[in-house]
Amino acid sequence: MSALAVRNLVKxxxxxxxxxxxxxxxxxxxxxxxxLGPNGAGKTTLIxxxxxxxxxxxxxxxxxxxxxxxxxxxxxxxxGVVPQELNINYWDSVENIVTTQAGFYGMTRRQAxxxxxxxxxxxxxxxxRRDSGRSLSGGMKRRLMIxxxxxxxxxxxxxxxxxxxxxxxxxxxxxxxxxxxxxSGTTIILTTHYLEEAENLCRQxxxxxxxxxxxxxxxxxxxxxxxxxxxxxSLREPLGAAPRLAGYEVSLVGDxxxxxxxxxxxxxxxxxxxxxxxxxxxxxMRNKANRLEELFLRLTAREPPTDGQR
Numbered sequence: 001m002s003a004l005a006v007r008n009l010v011k012x013x014x015x016x017x018x019x020x021x022x023x024x025x026x027x028x029x030x031x032x033x034x035x036l037g038p039n040g041a042g043k044t045t046l047i048x049x050x051x052x053x054x055x056x057x058x059x060x061x062x063x064x065x066x067x068x069x070x071x072x073x074x075x076x077x078x079x080g081v082v083p084q085e086l087n088i089n090y091w092d093s094v095e096n097i098v099t100t101q102a103g104f105y106g107m108t109r110r111q112a113x114x115x116x117x118x119x120x121x122x123x124x125x126x127x128x129r130r131d132s133g134r135s136l137s138g139g140m141k142r143r144l145m146i147x148x149x150x151x152x153x154x155x156x157x158x159x160x161x162x163x164x165x166x167x168x169x170x171x172x173x174x175x176x177x178x179x180x181x182x183x184s185g186t187t188i189i190l191t192t193h194y195l196e197e198a199e200n201l202c203r204q205x206x207x208x209x210x211x212x213x214x215x216x217x218x219x220x221x222x223x224x225x226x227x228x229x230x231x232x233x234s235l236r237e238p239l240g241a242a243p244r245l246a247g248y249e250v251s252l253v254g255d256x257x258x259x260x261x262x263x264x265x266x267x268x269x270x271x272x273x274x275x276x277x278x279x280x281x282x283x284x285m286r287n288k289a290n291r292l293e294e295l296f297l298r299l300t301a302r303e304p305p306t307d308g309q310r
Contacts, residue, residue: 001065003029003156003187004050009059011045011211019045021211022059027189029064029155032182034198034219035191037208038296043191046208047160051081064155077105080154082145084161090134094125097133098148105152112151119147123177139170146174150181157181159190163197175201195295199223207299215299225298228263230288231271236281245274259288 004027011020019042027033037043048054050061052072061068066075088097095116102112120126123143128136136144142162149157159178163171178201182188192198198205198219205222207215215222238255248271249261260271275282 001029002026002062003031003064004189005060005062006046006050007060009046009049009061010057011042011049011054012057019211020049020056020059023208023212025206025213025216027156027187028204029187030182030185031204032178032188032202033190034202034205035189035208036198036205036296041208042211043208044160045211047081047158047189047191051079051158052076077152078155080149080152080157082142082149082157082159082162084164086141086145088133088141088144088148091132093130093132094120094136094144095129097144098151101148102151107152115151115153116147119150122150123147124173139166142166142170143174146177154186156187156189159188159192161191161193163192163194171197207296209296209299222295226295228261231260231262231268232286232288233258233260233271233275233282234284236283239280243275243278243280245271248274 004025006023006025009020009023009025010018012018023042023046025046035043035046045054049056050063050068052068052075061075063075063078066078068075089100092100098116098119099109099112102115107115116129117126120129123146125140125143125147128140133141133144146159146162163174166174175197178188188201190198190202202219205215205217205219206213207222232253235256235258239252239258242250242252242258244250245260247266251259253259262268262271272282
């Protein structure tokens with residue numbers, strides 16, 4: 001069974017903007033699925049329709065077989081949503097924020113208290129349960145929103161930019177938790193602007209542009225479409241000119257930094273081997289290119305529709 005099945009989904013806003021244009025999508029049960037696309041591609045509209053925040057114009061959406069047209073309550077009971085915007089009650093306590101959410105799904109106070117303890121401990125917030133939402137750090141607020149979304153044990157968790165503005169250490173700890181709940185059987189749909197995040201977490205990916213799915217494949221297959229990456233290497237000793245590395249394009253960008261273009265047919269091992277042979281020591285490395293942006297540009301390199309996009 002598909003966790004999410006979308007057929008010929010269309011959304012036209014009153015101002016004439018057609019955000020979705022007959023979109024089809026299947027997310028297998030148990031998958032960790034990336035939903036990617038440039039700004040304005042239609043991701044937010046699609047998620048809004050699936051979670052019943054936006055009314056569709058036409059088409060069909062089923063969540064674990066439940067139609068949002070005829071079985072909306074059953075479909076909604078399967079979904080937990082973590083929106084991009086922080087939308088917690090800042091003046092309420094952490095514990096009340098999650099137990100109030102449980103009440104919307106018919107859980108008793110006793111059930112809600114037990115579930116709150118489980119979720120808050122899983123997300124390392126139990127010690128802060130009596131603190132107000134406004135007293136939490138940005139990373140803790142993000143974790144609180146995930147705990148709130150998990151209170152009714154949803155079969156499908158939708159994460160819309162869940163680590164936006166979160167530092168890398170907290171981001172990686174959240175990745176580990178999300179992997180664990182996915183392994184326990186929860187299907188996860190992730191939207192993100194961090195390709196590293198999607199690459200590390202997701203097995204399959206769909207890319208939306210102009211309201212249609214333009215790519216749907218395994219993550220590894222999609223990433224092969226990237227022709228090259230640019231790496232910035234910081235060196236221990238300054239150089240007066242760019243070193244010559246056979247087969248690689250190298251440029252000097254500072255006394256202690258060089259940029260190296262690595263194509264899909266090459267790898268970094270050759271770069272480091274050549275530098276070592278030349279007596280050049282590397283102390284750090286970073287990826288210069290925005291690989292997600294490059295991927296979007298490759299896959300969406302065509303004329304946009306004339307009637308706008310949301």
